[in-house]
Amino acid sequence: MRAAELIGTVGGVGYLRPAPGTWGSLAGLVLAYVLYVLGGLWVFVLAIPLVFAAGWWATIRMTEGSENHDPSEIVVDEVAGQWVALLPVIIGAAHVGVPVLSLWPGWIVAFFGFRLFDILKPGPVGWADRRDDPLGVMLDDVIAGLLAAVVVALAGILYHVFLI
Numbered sequence: 001m002r003a004a005e006l007i008g009t010v011g012g013v014g015y016l017r018p019a020p021g022t023w024g025s026l027a028g029l030v031l032a033y034v035l036y037v038l039g040g041l042w043v044f045v046l047a048i049p050l051v052f053a054a055g056w057w058a059t060i061r062m063t064e065g066s067e068n069h070d071p072s073e074i075v076v077d078e079v080a081g082q083w084v085a086l087l088p089v090i091i092g093a094a095h096v097g098v099p100v101l102s103l104w105p106g107w108i109v110a111f112f113g114f115r116l117f118d119i120l121k122p123g124p125v126g127w128a129d130r131r132d133d134p135l136g137v138m139l140d141d142v143i144a145g146l147l148a149a150v151v152v153a154l155a156g157i158l159y160h161v162f163l164i
Contacts, residue, residue, distance in 0.1 A: 004061035007054050007076055014073035024075025025115055028082030029107065032090065033100065041094040044083070052080045052138055059134035069132045077141040078118070084145030085114040088153040109155045113148035122147075 009015060010031075016023040035044045055076035063069055089106035093099065101107070118141055121129050125147065128139035 002061075004058040008058035008062045008074045010075050010079055014075040020072045020075055021078050021118065022115060024078030025082045025111060025118075027075070028079035029086070029111060031079060032083055032086050036090055036093075036100050041090060044090055045087075048080060048083050048087075051076065051083065052142065055080055056134055056138050059137045063134060063137075069134070070129075070137045074137065077138050078114075080138060081118060081141030081143075081145035081148075082110070082114050084142055085110040085148035085152060087149050088156060092156065105159070106152055106156060110148055110152045113151040114145055117144035117147045 006012075010024055010027050013023050013027045014020045032044065035047055055074075058076055059070075059074055062071065062074060086107070089103050089110055090100060092106065093103050117125055121140065121144075125140050125144045128136050128143050130136070131139070
């Protein structure tokens, strides 16, 4: 497997069917946990722009000479977007010094929020997707991740204000 394919498909996860984007998002959850446990908050935060850059490069390479600007097997964009969606959870866990999985409801909200915005492509997510280029492939998921991160943060605030 070439380096671009290894990165773009997240080690072959993008070839899983059905719903490779959902599999990519699930892989993003696992990789986020591993990164956080092994390196802490700053390793996780720094990994986001690194995976974005690597994903952009891999998408360029994997789509060269193809009419399809966003093949379904490319799921590194889902990993980047899912990591952005998880930022409030990861930052929250690091801030209060609790195990990151103790905030499991935030993981669930981040996953489903990200998938919802990635599938529906509202507003700026759709704009990025319509770019029809490798940057758009990465950007639409990062923007979906940002929208999901807002939902995660709001859900956390609501939980802590009204239920605790």
